[in-house]
Amino acid sequence: MLLQRLSLTNFRNYARLEMSLPHGLSIVQGENAQGKSNLLEAIAYLATSKSSRTSNDTELVNWLAQQDPYPYTRLAAEIKKGDRLERIDITLLPAVGNGGFRKQVRINNVPKRAIDLVGMLLAVLFRPEDVDLVAGAPGERRRYLDIALCQIDAAYCRALGQYNKALEQRNALLRALHPGHQSQAELRFWDEKLAETGSLVIARRQWLIIELEKEASLRHLDLSGGYERLRLRYLPSFDPKTSTPGESQGEQGVRHEGLAAEDVYGSFLSHLHTGRRRDLASGITQVGPHRDDLGFYLGERNLRSFGSRGQQRTAALASKMAEVSVMTHVTGTAPLLLLDDVMSELDANRRAMLLDALTSVPQAIVTTTDWQPFAGTLVEAARRLHVHSGQLEPVETLPT
Ligand SMILES: Nc1ncnc2c1ncn2[C@@H]1O[C@H](COP(=O)(O)OP(=O)(O)OP(=O)(O)O)[C@@H](O)[C@H]1O
Numbered sequence: 168m169l170l171q172r173l174s175l176t177n178f179r180n181y182a183r184l185e186m187s188l189p190h191g192l193s194i195v196q197g198e199n200a201q202g203k204s205n206l207l208e209a210i211a212y213l214a215t216s217k218s219s220r221t222s223n224d225t226e227l228v229n230w231l232a233q234q235d236p237y238p239y240t241r242l243a244a245e246i247k248k249g250d251r252l253e254r255i256d257i258t259l260l261p262a263v264g265n266g267g268f269r270k271q272v273r274i275n276n277v278p279k280r281a282i283d284l285v286g287m288l289l290a291v292l293f294r295p296e297d298v299d300l301v302a303g304a305p306g307e308r309r310r311y312l313d314i315a316l317c318q319i320d321a322a323y324c325r326a327l328g329q330y331n332k333a334l335e336q337r338n339a340l341l342r343a344l345h346p347g348h349q350s351q352a353e354l355r356f357w358d359e360k361l362a363e364t365g366s367l368v369i370a371r372r373q374w375l376i377i378e379l380e381k382e383a384s385l386r387h388l389d390l391s392g393g394y395e396r397l398r399l400r401y402l403p404s405f406d407p408k409t410s411t412p413g414e415s416q417g418e419q420g421v422r423h424e425g426l427a428a429e430d431v432y433g434s435f436l437s438h439l440h441t442g443r444r445r446d447l448a449s450g451i452t453q454v455g456p457h458r459d460d461l462g463f464y465l466g467e468r469n470l471r472s473f474g475s476r477g478q479q480r481t482a483a484l485a486s487k488m489a490e491v492s493v494m495t496h497v498t499g500t501a502p503l504l505l506l507d508d509v510m511s512e513l514d515a516n517r518r519a520m521l522l523d524a525l526t527s528v529p530q531a532i533v534t535t536t537d538w539q540p541f542a543g544t545l546v547e548a549a550r551r552l553h554v555h556s557g558q559l560e561p562v563e564t565l566p567t
């Protein structure tokens with residue numbers, strides 16, 4: 168799979184961009200606030216139909232264009248798969264009524280749903296904030312799992328969307344019902360919806376974590392030069408193998424090889440049922456994949472609490488690189504690797520590892536504020552671009 172062409176209209180500070188992309192490595196250099204992150208965000212948006220930075224699509228529409236009588240944003244890509252050429256495009260158009268924007272997706276010029284984009288363009292984006300994957304908030308770790316899974320598994324993506332909707336409904340109902348309310352049939356309906364969709368989410372996350380761990384632990388050994396194995400553990404809000412709260416999996420997480428959604432269903436439903444009184448009192452659903460976490464361990468130590476900054480970064484880098492390998496294994500195609508100015512966050516050892524990874528994927532786009540961290544031969548062989556105020560231009564000779 169190769170991203171051959173990218174066109175942007177009114178996407179953030181790119182009023183108009185037409186670019187062709189080669190095989191191998193492209194390096195985009197620019198000062199701060201010129202459009203490096205915006206460019207990679209645009210490509211990741213085409214891959215996932217979600218922004219890596221905001222949940223509000225209105226922010227993506229170029230500010231000047233927002234003054235137009237009929238503002239819009241368009242992102243389009245040409246993707247080469249074997250000898251086939253696929254075209255995908257996403258247009259943001261003013262939504263009637265609420266002042267926001269709605270998304271229109273097309274594949275080969277035929278209108279489609281966003282979910283149909285799954286697998287069309289595979290990308291792994293590594294942002295400077297991803298070095299905080301291990302130490303940061305659980306939501307970031309769920310996001311890491313969701314982005315990888317949503318690109319390789321349309322059923323997961325669909326279930327996750329339905330789960331989030333059902334969760335909103337259940338929470339609204341919890342707040343509307345009085346504690347001790349007798350007629351809870353409606354609640355039971357939402358419990359079942361949550362269990363149906365959530366059990367698939369849980370089973371697939373568990374599967375991904377096992378796959379990621381295999382790859383990440385190998386990468387981690389290379390990176391750390393140590394002998395301790397990095398372990399990734401699923402930390403769900405309830406143990407999907409039990410039906411009674413209290414038999415918790417504890418700090419070490421669960422590792423049930425091949426957890427099946429059907430098995431999780433009953434357990435999730437019974438945890439929802441047992442926790443109903445508590446949920447009614449708080450007005451919030453307190454168990455389910457929206458409360459999941461992922462733990463990174465060296466030996467018995469959770470790196471989140473006990474790791475040094477350096478150890479946490481190494482584990483994060485190893486896990487992001489593992490995402491590339493797993494996506495490659497599962498789909499048979501290597502994803503496009505997008506690195507947003509991460510070199511400056513890393514020490515020499517980890518930079519070398521990342522540079523090595525760049526040469527092992529068919530296509531990568533890297534942004535940087537300066538050329539210096541890229542070794543001579545790598546930068547010479549790469550496609551070199553300079554970005555200034557949302558305009559890209561080739562760089563023939565490197566500044567010395
Ligand atoms: N909707 C928008 N319309 C126009 N400009 C925008 C919009 N959203 C963001 N920008 C601007 O785009 C510019 C480039 O942002 P970007 O995040 O791509 O910078 P960058 O090159 O990655 O900088 P840094 O090196 O600081 O990370 C910023 O000045 C930002 O304010």
Ligand SMILES: [Mg+2]
Pocket residue numbers: 203204205507508
């Ligand atoms: Mg940036």
